[in-house]
Amino acid sequence: MTSPTPISIIGAGLSGLVCARILQLHNVPVTIYELDDSAEARRQGGSLDIHDDTGQVALKAAGLWDQAREHAHPSGESMRVMDKHAHVFVDTPEPEGGNGRPEIDRTVLRQLLIESLAPGTIQWGCKLVRLASDDHGNTLEFANGATVRADVVVGADGAWSRVRTALSPEKPAYTGITITEFRLTDAATKYPESRALVGPGSVFALSDNKYIGGHGGDHLSLGVGLRVPEDWITATGITGDDPAAARETLLRELADWAEPLTDLIRHSDDTIWPRPIYALPIGFTWPRSPRITLIGDAAHVMSPFAGEGANLALIDGADLASELLSHDDPASGIAAYERRMVPRGAKSAKASQKGLERMFNEKAPKQIVSFFRRMNALTRLFRPILRPHGQG
Incomplete structure (x- = not known):
């Protein structure tokens, strides 16, 4: 000792x-x-x-x-919100000098x-x-x-x-949400369409208690979020040990989502990680x-x-x-x-x-779109106050 x-x-x-x-x-x-x-x-x-x-x-x-x-x-502070049809509701670029929260x-x-x-x-x-x-x-x-x-x-x-x-x-108790994380390494070179869809910053594609979200750039770090039972990982057998089977499971869950969004899963690296969210x-x-x-x-x-x-x-x-x-x-x-x-x-x-x-609700992305639009409006209103004397 x-x-x-x-x-x-x-x-x-x-x-x-x-x-x-x-x-x-x-x-x-x-x-x-x-x-x-x-x-x-x-x-x-x-x-x-x-x-x-x-x-x-x-x-x-x-x-x-x-x-x-x-x-x-x-440009990591840019923001994009869309639905399962890849219809974009919010597309906010990072302002010059950023918003003060670098990624x-x-x-x-x-x-x-x-x-x-x-x-x-x-x-x-x-x-x-x-x-x-x-x-x-x-x-x-x-x-x-x-x-x-x-x-x-x-x-x-x-x-x-x-x-x-x-x-x-x-x-901690299960929140009702499980996120399966995945990456697209070097998407800028290998999958430019996917890189363009996601953009350089945060992205949220939301519908029907499901989402694809995360962060863009040259390498995409994303996740599929689902409102599912706590034993969903065990019930589906989804693990990081069989990437092909994991992709198939996720694609079944998102069967009615637009192909550009589900292509993010098809093109993903083999490092796929399902994770129940607890609080x-x-x-x-x-x-x-x-x-x-x-x-x-x-x-x-x-x-x-x-x-x-x-x-x-x-x-x-x-x-x-x-x-x-x-x-x-x-x-x-x-x-x-x-x-x-x-x-x-x-x-x-x-x-x-x-x-x-x-x-995560049946009307998504309505609430999150309203939230970010309010935030964007407040940012524009207070930017001269928050960044005085011409600071970026």
């Missing part, structure tokens, strides 16, 4: 990484324990729009915003954070199996046989957080612990239909680091962090649920 370390973070996702980065900038010893064997072991998802009031704040605190911005997708590939951002840490900060291949606490700290036991002591444990281990089980029996109750809290807390999806996993999850993960990590640094004892820092995090997470969870309801 090792001697106690000040802070142990469980999970090398965005929240845990940015928290560790900020702590290290202030010379606080921290170790991240990650169950994956390497950074490349698992699919990291597609593109993220980094919000100016959350994700950007966190990356600036980590001293990485300028580097991250260099990886922003050209960045999640894998690129995660790697940037990983490389910003001191060598050896991340202990790969460490799956937490038991967490026990006493008056003097925490004991962490891992599947590889390692046992460590930690003054503070931060659960950054995602939707099915092992750390959360030490604080609450609450588990914790809106406003989820847990009994406060003086030495354990949660950040990111471990604290407030929600559906992705408001674009808030990754941004919340980043600001959670930054806020926790800030509060731990500014308080004399961990308990006070954790309490201050949780007072900030819980209402913010609840607000975003409500927005995510509302976004899901706007997108």
Whole structure:
């Protein structure tokens, strides 16, 4: 058993990484324990729009915003909304200088954070199996046989957080939506028609409780969303192990959709990943612990239909680091962090649920079209105020 370390973070996702980065900038010893064997072991998802009031704040605190911005997708803030017939209702190009929420590939951002840490900060291949606490700290036991002591444990281990089980029996519930993610690599060269259909930014094709959506550019990162039972993956046998069969399953679900849209599935890479979407109750809290807390999806996993999850993960990590640094004892820092995090997470969870309801209904895309048209009108109205003195 090792001697106690000040802070142990469980999970090398965005929240845990940015928290560790900020702590290290202030010379606080921290170790991240990650169950994956390497950074490349698992699919990291597609593109993220980094919000100016959350994700950007966190990356600036980590001293990485300028580097991250260099990886922003050209015209990534453009928006296109259509129905299953590929009839376009909203087609908004990115304005000059953008809207202040640049799109960045999640894998690129995660790697940037990983490389910003001191060598050896991340202990790969460490799956937490038991967490026990006493008056003097925490004991962490891992599947590889390692046992460590930690003054503070931060659960950054995602939707099915092992750390959360030490604080609450609450588990995420199925939202009714399953997304099957896929990519079209080098679509600009191989499938220019598909690239033109999707465009350079976000795209939503919506009808009948179904959607194809995601992000465009030279490489397309998309998903098919369906309102289906929780056991739909098992019932259909759709897996990433048989890409041809997975395509056939998706094409059956979208049999009456326009061919240009279903061609996105036909042309997809073989990396196809079905994923049920789960969420914790809106406003989820847990009994406060003086030495354990949660950040990111471990604290407030929600559906992705408001674009808030990754941004919340980043600001959670930054806020926790800030509060731990500014308080004399961990308990006070954790309490201050949780007072900030819980209402913010609840607000975003409500927005995510509302976004899901706007997108998945029998009248789609009517509600989402109205929403984006209102947003576009407000952006045009307030752009001179939001970007004063000729700033782009």
